[in-house]
Amino acid sequence: MNRSRPTSSRPLFLLIPGLIAIAFLVIPLIGLLAEAPWGSFGAILTSPVALDALRISLITSIAATGVAIVIGTPLAWLLAREILPGTRVLRAMVIVPLLLPPVVSGVILLTAFGRRGLVGQWLYSGFGVQLPFTTAGVIIAETFVAMPFLIITMEGAFRSLDGRFEDAATTLGASPWTTFRRITLPLVGPSLVAGAVLCWARALGEFGATITFAGNFPGVTQSMPLAVYQALETDRSTAIALSLVMLTVCIIVLVALRGRYLRPASS
Amino acid sequence: MSVTANFTSHRGEFTLKFKAQFEAGTVIAILGPNGAGKSTLLRTIAGLNAVDTGSITINSVTVDEALKIFLPPPARSVGFVFQDYAIFPHLTVLANVAFGPRSRGSGRKAADQLAHEVLIQLGIDDLAERRPASLSGGQAQRVALARALATKPDVLLLDEPLAALDIQTRSKIRIELAQQLSTFGGCTVLVTHDPLDAMLLADRVIVLESGAVVQDATPAEIARRPATPYAAALIGVTLLHGTISHGELALDDGGTLHTADLAASGPVLAVIRPESVSVHRVQPEGSPRNVWPGTITALEASHDRVRVQVAGPPAVVAAVTPGAVAEMGLAPGTRVWLSVKAVDLDVYPT
Numbered sequence: 193m194n195r196s197r198p199t200s201s202r203p204l205f206l207l208i209p210g211l212i213a214i215a216f217l218v219i220p221l222i223g224l225l226a227e228a229p230w231g232s233f234g235a236i237l238t239s240p241v242a243l244d245a246l247r248i249s250l251i252t253s254i255a256a257t258g259v260a261i262v263i264g265t266p267l268a269w270l271l272a273r274e275i276l277p278g279t280r281v282l283r284a285m286v287i288v289p290l291l292l293p294p295v296v297s298g299v300i301l302l303t304a305f306g307r308r309g310l311v312g313q314w315l316y317s318g319f320g321v322q323l324p325f326t327t328a329g330v331i332i333a334e335t336f337v338a339m340p341f342l343i344i345t346m347e348g349a350f351r352s353l354d355g356r357f358e359d360a361a362t363t364l365g366a367s368p369w370t371t372f373r374r375i376t377l378p379l380v381g382p383s384l385v386a387g388a389v390l391c392w393a394r395a396l397g398e399f400g401a402t403i404t405f406a407g408n409f410p411g412v413t414q415s416m417p418l419a420v421y422q423a424l425e426t427d428r429s430t431a432i433a434l435s436l437v438m439l440t441v442c443i444i445v446l447v448a449l450r451g452r453y454l455r456p457a458s459s
Numbered sequence: 460m461s462v463t464a465n466f467t468s469h470r471g472e473f474t475l476k477f478k479a480q481f482e483a484g485t486v487i488a489i490l491g492p493n494g495a496g497k498s499t500l501l502r503t504i505a506g507l508n509a510v511d512t513g514s515i516t517i518n519s520v521t522v523d524e525a526l527k528i529f530l531p532p533p534a535r536s537v538g539f540v541f542q543d544y545a546i547f548p549h550l551t552v553l554a555n556v557a558f559g560p561r562s563r564g565s566g567r568k569a570a571d572q573l574a575h576e577v578l579i580q581l582g583i584d585d586l587a588e589r590r591p592a593s594l595s596g597g598q599a600q601r602v603a604l605a606r607a608l609a610t611k612p613d614v615l616l617l618d619e620p621l622a623a624l625d626i627q628t629r630s631k632i633r634i635e636l637a638q639q640l641s642t643f644g645g646c647t648v649l650v651t652h653d654p655l656d657a658m659l660l661a662d663r664v665i666v667l668e669s670g671a672v673v674q675d676a677t678p679a680e681i682a683r684r685p686a687t688p689y690a691a692a693l694i695g696v697t698l699l700h701g702t703i704s705h706g707e708l709a710l711d712d713g714g715t716l717h718t719a720d721l722a723a724s725g726p727v728l729a730v731i732r733p734e735s736v737s738v739h740r741v742q743p744e745g746s747p748r749n750v751w752p753g754t755i756t757a758l759e760a761s762h763d764r765v766r767v768q769v770a771g772p773p774a775v776v777a778a779v780t781p782g783a784v785a786e787m788g789l790a791p792g793t794r795v796w797l798s799v800k801a802v803d804l805d806v807y808p809t
Contacts, residue, residue: 354545356541356543356545357545357547359502359507359539359541359545360539360541360545360547360606361547361558361562362506362507362531362532362533363505363506363507363532363533363537363538363539363607364558364559364562364563364606364607364610365532365533365559365562365563365610366533366558366562367533367562370562374558375547378549379547379548379549381549
């Protein structure tokens with residue numbers, strides 16, 4: 193696929209803007225590395241604020257990914273098999289959080305799960321449960337924004353799965369649950385990993401919806417991106433150190449996924 | 460043990476209307492062109508589709524009755540060999556074959572034991588630990604059959620079991636399959652568009668066209684007296700529609716042929732076998748009663764003969780030797796004379 197082409201087919205009018213794009217994307221990364229406080233790196237990362245942010249980011253992003261897997265995978269299956277009425281509308285609804293400014297997602301979540309929200313007031317009066325400004329609220333915000341990545345990846349995987357494998361399992365006597373567990377899930381396993389990693393990376397980077405819905409309380413709702421934002425106003429080197437940690441995570445995810453996300457259909 | 464099917468099934472614009480009874484120990488071939496409804500028939504018997512009217516009974520249990528009863532596939536004693544086999548790619552051959560018994564309640568050990576037995580029975584136990592991706596087409600076919608047989612079904616459904624194989628493998632596997640099917644005690648329904656499969660594997664052939672049964676007979680009967688031009692073309696003979704009276708057959712598409720059957724009268728079908736048609740460059744003299752001119756429209760090689768299609772009327776297919784083609788200089792567009800003996804016309808009522 194990656195055969196090199198003769199030089200004559202690399203026209204300058206594409207080459208030059210392309211190189212500018214590369215510079216635009218790469219130079220900021222170099223800037224970050226250049227300004228990194230390498231000497232005090234360890235001290236910054238082990239400071240209480242950084243450790244709290246790391247802990248909250250890890251817990252909430254993993255929990256959000258877990259929720260997305262448990263409820264998003266079945267939805268992806270329903271969309272792929274077009275079982276629900278209005279599948280096309282539902283599919284569009286799933287993509288909305290991807291396109292929406294995250295702040296707006298946060299506002300939406302407040303109107304639904306806030307103390308006076310549609311579901312929130314009922315949760316509060318009935319069970320005394322309050323979601324905004326709690327760690328659970330962070331998980332909800334991250335799930336809302338990140339789950340579409342998992343759903344889209346999994347729907348593609350279910351769609352490209354040969355339906356005769358499930359048919360064969362059924363004729364062999366497998367119940368729908370056995371078929372899903374022993375045939376469908378293993379066959380879409382690679383896509384599930386890819387979708388989960390994408391979802392997790394998006395949840396880890398979540399900022400707008402989190403700060404709007406869950407607020408910015410150190411030790412409770414302040415995740416890494418929120419800590420970076422706050423540190424930037426007071427302590428630039430901490431912001432840069434935390435940013436480097438996030439960048440490292442991104443690169444690890446990219447390496448782990450390699451071609452998978454770029455070619456989801458070939459899973 | 461038997462299967463009784465009398466139903467209609469709608470798939471979008473398409474309607475399959477099917478009525479037949481299958482007896483245990485017999486192999487029934489469903490022969491028909493693409494889109495005839497063959498796969499729909501198998502899927503409906505298996506419970507992957509539901510009937511829209513009518514019912515299906517397996518072993519005197521009604522498994523599907525429109526709007527009343529629907530037993531899902533696991534509740535039916537049916538084995539299904541899919542086209543391209545659909546072997547689970549993430550499981551070993553053994554796990555594929557053990558999947559059915561496991562799903563139907565056997566423990567892991569018992570299921571593996573049973574799977575080994577079936578693999579041994581089919582002579583492929585050496586493949587047990589192999590991954591499906593490493594199997595050849597013929598091996599995959601055997602594994603798919605083993606997997607379907609491992610649940611000990613009453614009914615075995617095979618959807619184009621040999622279509623995925625190359626020609627050499629196909630004839631070898633066909634012979635094997637014939638042996639395996641003859642030892643299977645249940646009732647086998649085999650879908651194919653290859654007349655050779657139907658002739659060599661089946662006790663009975665049902666020809667399905669455009670969602671309807673057009674002929675239901677033994678392979679020999681189908682070969683001798685095909686009921687439709689599709690079936691005739693599969694067998695490789697020419698089928699002509701006409702009206703007979705006093706041995707004179709007036710063909711619907713023009714032309715008259717003399718037959719040896721002086722008693723028959725009314726609308727009939729006539730079969731002309733390619734071997735019975737003689738091809739000449741000049742008008743022949745002598746005994747044949749039927750002599751007419753025509754133009755060659757196509758030549759195609761088949762085994763040791765060349766099939767010559769000639770536009771008439773009547774249009775027929777003749778089989779000649781490659782030597783004759785060269786000697787007479789036959790080519791598309793060549794004007795030729797055809798002759799057929801009256802006794803070589805097989806005439807039967809429609």
